[in-house]
Amino acid sequence: MDDEARPKGGLDPSRTRGPRRSPWGRRHAFGQESHGHQSGGHHNGNAVSDRSTPTYAALDLGTNNCRLLVARPTSDSFRVIDAFSRIIRLGEGISSTGRISEAAIDRAVGALTVCRDKIVTRGVTRARLIATEACRSAENGDAFVQRVRDAVGIDLEIIDRKTEARLAATGCTPLVDPAASSVVLFDIGGGSSEIVNMGSVNGQAGPPKPIIRDWASLPVGVVTLAEKHGGIEVSRDVFERMIQEVEGYLAPFAEKNAELKNSTSLHLLGTSGTVTTVAGIHLGLRRYDRRQVDGCWMTSGQIDTALEQLLAMRYEDRVANACIGAERADLVLAGCAILEAIRRAFPSERLRVADRGLREGMLVEMMRDDEVWWRKNA
Template sequence: MVDETQTWAGPPTTERSSREDRPQPHARHRHGRGRRGHAAHSPAEAGGPARARPSEGCYAALDLGTNNCRLLVARPTANGFRVVDAFSRIVRLGEGLIGSGRLGEAAMDRAVDALGVCAAKIRSRHIAGARLIATEACRSALNGADFIRRVERETGLALEIVDRETEARLAAAGCTPLVDPYSDGAVLFDIGGGSTEVVWLDRVETCDGGPPAAIIRAWVSVPLGVVTVAERHGGVKVTRDDFEAMVTEFSPHLDGFVKAVGPHNCGRLHLLGTSGTVTTIAGVHLDLPRYDRSQVDGTWLGAEQVRVVVDRLIEMPFSERAANPCIGVERADLVLAGCAILEAVRRAFPCDRLRVADRGLREGILVELMRADGVWREGVEAPVARTNT
């Protein structure tokens, strides 16, 4: 396997610097071009509704990952946004990709079916702005570009294949409100199906009344996620030796990132996790009878609490994992791969506290779209809406 890990860092950060001194990855226009040159279009350009005024319309964010297809539709509020529609379905688009290098027909069919539902939801709203992205599976597959063309042909949605820098930035934008403002920042990790992004993150309060802005000090993108790790090591019957082998495979990919971060005090940092792995751990820890986002998002877990839950999951037989209401059949063979990636991050950054985020890329997209349109600034004239013909 070729090591495609990507790391970025600014100057040494042993001292806290001002906002102006902290480098950030360059932002891309919301209708920019993806890695393979596919332009991202507004829903109107993709056969959807006309673009509405920001004050009148909704914003749409779609994330097609290696494992999940997710959509959020939201309307701006005084200092954030309110979700008015959502969709999530496990499609396992990256199933078998690690062996063949290609997206499989059955996996593409599942994804197109889910995207058809998303397209109908988007077309039913007056949309002020949208960004529809695809990540690691489409990024790395030999037939990723062909699949994107099929999606547009069959659903009318023009997906943008984003690079890893953009993926890290969007996750940071979505999760920044959960960074403890009294800490020295957070180590954010987003464990996906085909890749994992880890970001050393600060936050800064904005002057437009919207959510705090993300300040990225360093980031790394590792081409391993729950689907790829589980396919390599197995996910149904996982022994402690199997689990440790997963951790051992992932850990070296963080070495360059740890060096880029430089000297740091983990006692002044905290972990911030966004993925099905950490929300599952929180749900199991809370012993929820069914998954409840309102109880999970923003939850703090101590290092010992995380260890206890992970040990419990390793000891669980597959049938018990599948029956757990916070895991389910569709995730039962992936959760321990995610826990192994989390363990590698915890060993690299042994922080005492972990905050759980049931938010991420989609929320980051919404924040960037709304901020670009100035929805939280007073006295900003909204663009003229187009009308359907």
């Protein structure tokens, strides 16, 4: 897929058509019934849409981040035409209170309002808007979704862990080495971490499809682990305790997939801010650059070196590092502990880094469902 882009200007108003059935199914993403009746949703009178090419949006409201991609299909993939990402820490404090806080709700509403406006302005014809672990685990998760519907005018879908694992696999499948006998994909999130034993299959229109042999969702992420053990001052003893906690959650999956440890061509495939940060440290980037990070390979020794560099940094050093920053400086070592637990369970000489995941998976599934690549190649 092409790198994220932000073209200037709007779409051609001469290409706009009248109302049609909502592409979001029973309910429109902005609170409209499928027959077109307005029910309190947001309306932007300046929004225009180029109906000659379908435009898709994928929104991932996670425990730590709110992310959006808007894209249009190409001959065999898609091109991103707009994007948004903001750290909102929706899951902050849930591990102790069991609830999404008012401050986190306010941050989420602000970010989702930006996303809504982008979706409207870009004339999106089909969208999927999901929420993950924070909304799954919080006792007020459903109330939060209703509040977002009332305040912003969008309907969030709280997905289950199996769906989250499948979407991550779908989004990352283009980075699977076809020569590998086995691949362990992992997605280190804010409140949960998904791990998948997978392969891929090609020979069809569009991106390759994942073959999911097994999967698990670990009830631990960077936010929950850092809140429990601390994330500002992390000694090596604390880091090891983090790893051991994750190993306990990971053990059933590792035992069930023990044959992977003996695979000579196994490679790891990691998608998360943790993994992209480790790659940025390894590459010595003065400023994060997705073009250099997404798809890059790291050896086991290179990962060890990058982890040592991160452990040696003071909190102030992590804040000052352009690949980490103030918003993630207290979370990155918790993510590194999850990464290290996975590496110990599934030793591999190679890790491929993915700056992609759930959003890309949603885009691929929607486009495949609409058969856009079959039509383009017919």
